[in-house]
Amino acid sequence: MSKPLLTxxxxxxxxxxxxxxxxxxxxxxxxxxxxxxxxxxxxxGAGKSTMGLAAMGxxxxxxxxSGGEITFDGMDLRGLSERRKRGLRGKRIAYVAQSAAANxxxxxxxxxxxxxxxxxxxxxxxxxxxAQDARMLYARLRLPNPDxxxxxxxxxxxxxxLQRAMTxxxxxxxxxxxxxxxxxxxxxxxTQIEVLRAIRDAVRELGTAAIYITHDLAVVAQMADRxxxxxxxxxxxxxxxxxxxxxxxxxxxxxxxAVRSFEVEERPVPTDETPVLRVHDVTAEYAQGIxxxxxxxxxxxxxxxxxxxxxxxxxxxxxxxVITGLLPPTAGQIALEGTALPPRLAQRRKGDLQQVQMIxxxxxxxxxxxxxxxxxxxRPIWFYLGLRGRAQEDKIRELLTAIELDPNEFIDRYPxxxxxxxxxxxxxxxxxxxxPKFIICxxxxxxxxxxxxxxxxxxxKRLQDERGLAYMFITHDLAxxxxxxxxxxxxxxxxxxxxxxxxxxFTPPHHPYTKLLLSSVPDxxxxxxxxxxxxxxxx
Amino acid sequence: xxxxxxxSVPPTAVFGIIVIVLYALIAIFAGQLAPFAETEIVGMxxxxxxxxxxxxxxxxxxxxxxxxxxxxxxxxGIALATTGIAFFSGALLGLFAAVVGGWAxxxxxxxxxxxxxxxxxxxALLLLSIFGTSILTLILVIATLEMTRVFxxxxxxxxxxxxxxFVEAARLRGEGMWWLIRRExxxxxxxxxxxxxxxxxxxxxxxxxxxxxxxxxxxxxTADWGxxxxxxxxxxxxxxxxxxxxxxxxxxxxxxxxxxxxxxxHRTSGLKD
Numbered sequence: 001m002s003k004p005l006l007t008x009x010x011x012x013x014x015x016x017x018x019x020x021x022x023x024x025x026x027x028x029x030x031x032x033x034x035x036x037x038x039x040x041x042x043x044x045g046a047g048k049s050t051m052g053l054a055a056m057g058x059x060x061x062x063x064x065x066s067g068g069e070i071t072f073d074g075m076d077l078r079g080l081s082e083r084r085k086r087g088l089r090g091k092r093i094a095y096v097a098q099s100a101a102a103n104x105x106x107x108x109x110x111x112x113x114x115x116x117x118x119x120x121x122x123x124x125x126x127x128x129x130x131a132q133d134a135r136m137l138y139a140r141l142r143l144p145n146p147d148x149x150x151x152x153x154x155x156x157x158x159x160x161x162l163q164r165a166m167t168x169x170x171x172x173x174x175x176x177x178x179x180x181x182x183x184x185x186x187x188x189x190x191t192q193i194e195v196l197r198a199i200r201d202a203v204r205e206l207g208t209a210a211i212y213i214t215h216d217l218a219v220v221a222q223m224a225d226r227x228x229x230x231x232x233x234x235x236x237x238x239x240x241x242x243x244x245x246x247x248x249x250x251x252x253x254x255x256x257x258a259v260r261s262f263e264v265e266e267r268p269v270p271t272d273e274t275p276v277l278r279v280h281d282v283t284a285e286y287a288q289g290i291x292x293x294x295x296x297x298x299x300x301x302x303x304x305x306x307x308x309x310x311x312x313x314x315x316x317x318x319x320x321x322v323i324t325g326l327l328p329p330t331a332g333q334i335a336l337e338g339t340a341l342p343p344r345l346a347q348r349r350k351g352d353l354q355q356v357q358m359i360x361x362x363x364x365x366x367x368x369x370x371x372x373x374x375x376x377x378x379r380p381i382w383f384y385l386g387l388r389g390r391a392q393e394d395k396i397r398e399l400l401t402a403i404e405l406d407p408n409e410f411i412d413r414y415p416x417x418x419x420x421x422x423x424x425x426x427x428x429x430x431x432x433x434x435x436p437k438f439i440i441c442x443x444x445x446x447x448x449x450x451x452x453x454x455x456x457x458x459x460x461k462r463l464q465d466e467r468g469l470a471y472m473f474i475t476h477d478l479a480x481x482x483x484x485x486x487x488x489x490x491x492x493x494x495x496x497x498x499x500x501x502x503x504x505x506f507t508p509p510h511h512p513y514t515k516l517l518l519s520s521v522p523d524x525x526x527x528x529x530x531x532x533x534x535x536x537x538x539x
Numbered sequence: 540x541x542x543x544x545x546x547s548v549p550p551t552a553v554f555g556i557i558v559i560v561l562y563a564l565i566a567i568f569a570g571q572l573a574p575f576a577e578t579e580i581v582g583m584x585x586x587x588x589x590x591x592x593x594x595x596x597x598x599x600x601x602x603x604x605x606x607x608x609x610x611x612x613x614x615x616g617i618a619l620a621t622t623g624i625a626f627f628s629g630a631l632l633g634l635f636a637a638v639v640g641g642w643a644x645x646x647x648x649x650x651x652x653x654x655x656x657x658x659x660x661x662x663a664l665l666l667l668s669i670f671g672t673s674i675l676t677l678i679l680v681i682a683t684l685e686m687t688r689v690f691x692x693x694x695x696x697x698x699x700x701x702x703x704x705f706v707e708a709a710r711l712r713g714e715g716m717w718w719l720i721r722r723e724x725x726x727x728x729x730x731x732x733x734x735x736x737x738x739x740x741x742x743x744x745x746x747x748x749x750x751x752x753x754x755x756x757x758x759x760x761t762a763d764w765g766x767x768x769x770x771x772x773x774x775x776x777x778x779x780x781x782x783x784x785x786x787x788x789x790x791x792x793x794x795x796x797x798x799x800x801x802x803x804x805h806r807t808s809g810l811k812d
Binding site for chain 2: 324325326345348350353356357358360362365366367368369370371379380383384430434
């Protein structure tokens with residue numbers, strides 16, 4: 001066995017909160033050899049990113065390393081001066097961040113940003129050679145037009161392309177170690193598969209060691225040789241990928257695997273009753289003559305969940321804006337229980353507004369940070385139901401109990417002091433406060449960890465059973481669709497390409513686009529990526 | 540929740556609060572504190588400090604100390620009223636423009652642009668010479684001019700809040716504009732508005748003083764710190780610091796207010812974390 005490239009022993013990192021230092025990483029070991037890929041997984045707050053940064057000898061503002069050792073290729077990174085560490089970063093250790101769009105400088109061309117590392121800072125090559133290398137790497141990472149793409153500005157590339165361009169930048173100095181921090185989390189599934197493939201092949205061909213940080217188990221299964229699971233700053237277990245997938249030992253690891261098992265049994269669409277909401281032949285446009293929705297029609301029945309699936313830009317969020325009246329359609333209509341709704345929000349009656357409620361993707365911005373839970377929930381109760389004083393208070397408490405939060409603990413808190421999952425529950429309670437018949441759920445679980453997301457889905461399902469609610473679930477995540485939907489509408493470029501009951505949508509034959517979507521969702525199988533790419537290349 | 544339990548108030552803010560309270564007390568109890576009446580001629584012109592006249596007398600032989608004390612009431616009162624009106628109207632219009640958008644926003648914003656494009660001191664001089672120099676017109680003219688700045692600020696910060704999901708949620712609920720402005724947006728832009736209030740108050744104060752100095756502000760014989768500087772400006776040539784006393788009074792208040800505003804800003808941003 002060769003000597004390890006990176007060794008971390010008993011690492012402890014603390015974060016400042018007020019005048020106290022709280023532990024973030026509580027003594028984690030890590031070992032990585034040349035050419036090896038280690039998958040680091042865990043929920044948000046588990047300390048994955050902190051570990052990744054520590055591998056470069058870096059800590060974020062307000063955090064400090066309080067114990068342990070970090071050895072990179074025989075050098076003690078903790079003892080190294082900031083100057084020496086800077087010499088290592090980019091040259092021998094590189095970092096790829098989650099949002100490439102936010103990490104590129106929008107004012108410079110890609111190739112100039114690429115050559116900044118090797119040519120300007122570390123002085124390894126000339127500008128000309130660096131540009132030459134860039135083209136080769138762009139080609140290796142399967143970017144279109146590798147000879148020209150470098151001369152574009154970041155905003156001229158798609159998210160997936162930018163992520164690959166950033167990976168190329170990380171590889172520009174031929175580093176020994178690259179840290180990937182959730183590089184595909186912000187991408188659509190169909191884009192993700194390309195990026196995964198490009199990263200994996202490039203890492204293999206160049207023999208680079210990598211730490212791959214993600215919360216998506218199926219993704220890490222494709223990328224990593226070994227998987228390490230973190231929970232609240234502590235290691236749960238570490239095993240080679242195949243063994244981890246086949247045979248997780250710790251209860252927490254098993255629970256992570258079990259998340260995907262939640263699935264609502266499909267209920268048939270009733271044929272003889274008026275749907276709660278009917279979208280009839282809707283066409284809508286933002287600018288004159290450029291339709292974002294074209295002839296969209298579907299029904300949503302009481303007690304049923306319709307999932308609207310598609311990539312970003314497919315028009316699924318626009319659909320929600322049309323239904324709520326924020327964007328009046330140019331043709332077609334929305335009918336609530338058989339009666340056509342006025343197209344504009346301003347024309348709708350209070351009773352109509354009450355029936356259509358919405359839960360947002362980002363619970364952080366969906367709640368006024370200056371209002372307490374009491375005000376957030378109390379307002380719709382007063383506004384729609386006319387309840388005040390004691391009755392209002394009782395109703396708020398009843399709602400909090402329904403969403404499984406303790407009223408005494410939460411009623412006077414501000415949203416800022418709540419966790420992501422708790423905030424999303426308050427979002428649900430606010431929608432319920434109106435006592436609606438129909439709720440639009442706009443990517444409600446996509447910002448949450450898998451375990452938390454599953455809790456939200458179970459809650460929504462229970463509320464639906466108890467109250468006979470109809471849901472429209474906007475999502476790009478097919479696992480969510482499989483878990484909760486009765487009926488699926490697949491959208492692409494503003495059109496419905498296919499719709500039908502869930503069982504029908506998940507069994508062949510598929511529409512080509514549905515097939516592409518379905519086949520792009522990673523499986524827990526480490527061979528999935530190879531297999532899928534092979535099937536596609538044969539086709 | 541609003542109280543800052545446990546943490547101490549910084550010394551600068553304590554100093555600021557003490558100064559402001561002192562000024563307020565002086566303004567309120569001017570009648571009891573001042574040794575002489577506001578416009579009473581008590582002695583010779585430009586008597587040196589000492590004796591019965593603690594700070595000497597001014598160009599007409601009025602007691603300087605009494606004039607300073609009476610001036611606090613006029614200068615602070617008028618500045619406060621002006622800033623208050625400027626803020627109430629400016630913030631309301633700014634929020635209205637941000638919430639409604641479209642044509643209403645265009646019309647209001649262009650009107651404000653027009654007002655801003657005219658140098659404000661010249662414009663104030665022009666308006667005051669048209670409408671006369673009563674205290675009411677003075678307040679209204681300066682409030683109108685300062686309102687444009689408040690409008691721009693509150694519109695800009697409200698724009699960032701208007702696009703948040705919780706505002707959309709309130710709109711979808713069917714809330715009226717007044718609710719949106721008062722309950723959803725205003726609480727989220729209080730921090731910059733409070734900071735601006737401190738600054739604007741100082742500017743208004745200086746604007747009134749400047750106008751008084753030019754003779755179009757508060758009219759004699761009413762005591763006012765700005766015009767007191769002008770009245771006694773001749774003394775500076777003789778190395779006497781008496782005319783600088785009202786100027787110092789203005790400066791001290793300005794500094795005190797900004798200390799307090801700084802502290803309040805820290806407090807509100809601290810609550811957000």
